[in-house]
Amino acid sequence: MISDxxxxxxxxxxxxxxxxxxEEKKRVEEFLGKDPEGEKELVEFSRIREIIREExxxxxxxxxxxxxxxxxxxxxxxxxxxxxLIGAFYGSRAISWGLVGAQAVLILFLLFxxxxxxxxxxxxxxSHQGVYxxxxxxxxxxxxxxxxxxxxxxxxxxxxxxxEGLYVIKxxxxxxxxxAIAVLKESGSVKFVARAYR
Amino acid sequence: MxxxxxxxxxxxxxxNAFRELYEGTSKKVxxxxxxxxxxxxxxxxxxxxxxxEVWKCAGKFRGDSKVSTWIIGIARHLALKEFGKKxxxxxxIENHLYSLPAKNVAIDSFLRTELLRxxxxxLSFSHREILELVFFHEMSYREISDVLDIPIxxxxxRVYYAKENLKQILENMGIGRxxx
Numbered sequence: 001m002i003s004d005x006x007x008x009x010x011x012x013x014x015x016x017x018x019x020x021x022x023e024e025k026k027r028v029e030e031f032l033g034k035d036p037e038g039e040k041e042l043v044e045f046s047r048i049r050e051i052i053r054e055e056x057x058x059x060x061x062x063x064x065x066x067x068x069x070x071x072x073x074x075x076x077x078x079x080x081x082x083x084x085l086i087g088a089f090y091g092s093r094a095i096s097w098g099l100v101g102a103q104a105v106l107i108l109f110l111l112f113x114x115x116x117x118x119x120x121x122x123x124x125x126x127s128h129q130g131v132y133x134x135x136x137x138x139x140x141x142x143x144x145x146x147x148x149x150x151x152x153x154x155x156x157x158x159x160x161x162x163x164e165g166l167y168v169i170k171x172x173x174x175x176x177x178x179x180a181i182a183v184l185k186e187s188g189s190v191k192f193v194a195r196a197y198r
Numbered sequence: 199m200x201x202x203x204x205x206x207x208x209x210x211x212x213x214n215a216f217r218e219l220y221e222g223t224s225k226k227v228x229x230x231x232x233x234x235x236x237x238x239x240x241x242x243x244x245x246x247x248x249x250x251e252v253w254k255c256a257g258k259f260r261g262d263s264k265v266s267t268w269i270i271g272i273a274r275h276l277a278l279k280e281f282g283k284k285x286x287x288x289x290x291i292e293n294h295l296y297s298l299p300a301k302n303v304a305i306d307s308f309l310r311t312e313l314l315r316x317x318x319x320x321l322s323f324s325h326r327e328i329l330e331l332v333f334f335h336e337m338s339y340r341e342i343s344d345v346l347d348i349p350i351x352x353x354x355x356r357v358y359y360a361k362e363n364l365k366q367i368l369e370n371m372g373i374g375r376x377x378x
Binding site: 007009010011013014016017018019020041044045047048049051052053054055057058059060061064065067068069071072075076 | 211213216217220224225226227228229232242245246249250253254311314315318329330332333334336337338339341354355357358361364365
């Protein structure tokens, strides 16, 4: 356990530099008055203080402040630019109304934007003009056979394939629909075919 | 104007207040950095960084310590960050240069002062640093604890052992332990 005496000895340096509280100061003074070793510590620390305080203080070169000054001016001008931008933003009616307008446009867009469905059946696709057919080819159908089949029914691919392998094809003319579906079914290359209502 | 007012004005980007603070504290900070780094160029670079930081962070000063203590804390942190990989320099004067042939030689006051100064230079950095913080910068043990980021008890013990170490160095130099 650290004795009170040892603790007081450690405070002597701070007694010498004058930073102790009144209460600590009083305790140290009482200790110094009755302990010769404490008195010796006081002399030693006072001597060290004297030596340290006698050391000449080197003058920092004047250009150091110039360097600092350059840096803080840069920082200050940046700070002022930001401040004036913020001031202009809040101070100008045109900017404020512009901001209100932009927010209104954004809100209207979010409310009325076209929303695409997140799912659909194989026989249903978004509505468009024309005659469309949903087709899923068999996995082993070659691209060459697909092309030949589409040419035969006079159709072109307008969408797909999806993850499920669904293509949407568009026929050249409406009256051809039944015939085209029959040809596709009989080809042996498709596993699903149905009219697409768009 | 007191320190807190100056700092408040600096926080409001008042360059005159900053100049005032610089003039009042720069010598002490430079002295501290020179003692720590032993290289004027490095000390100058850290001075620039330190005072730039003071300019930027004046608004964060809480007023728990003296402004000079706060600035030295910043300087120390930046110096350690920049050059911390190397140990702070301890003076390289040969240990025996000032050794005297016999112990307890009678010495006059001037010589004793000189020897004591040389002995101070031979102290380890941490011991020299703490004695300077106590007697040159006149910091309380609480302030030193903040600056060095060590417990208050360690501060008190380190100061005490710094003095004991100084006496040992004096003894090695041929001067009686008790002849401080």
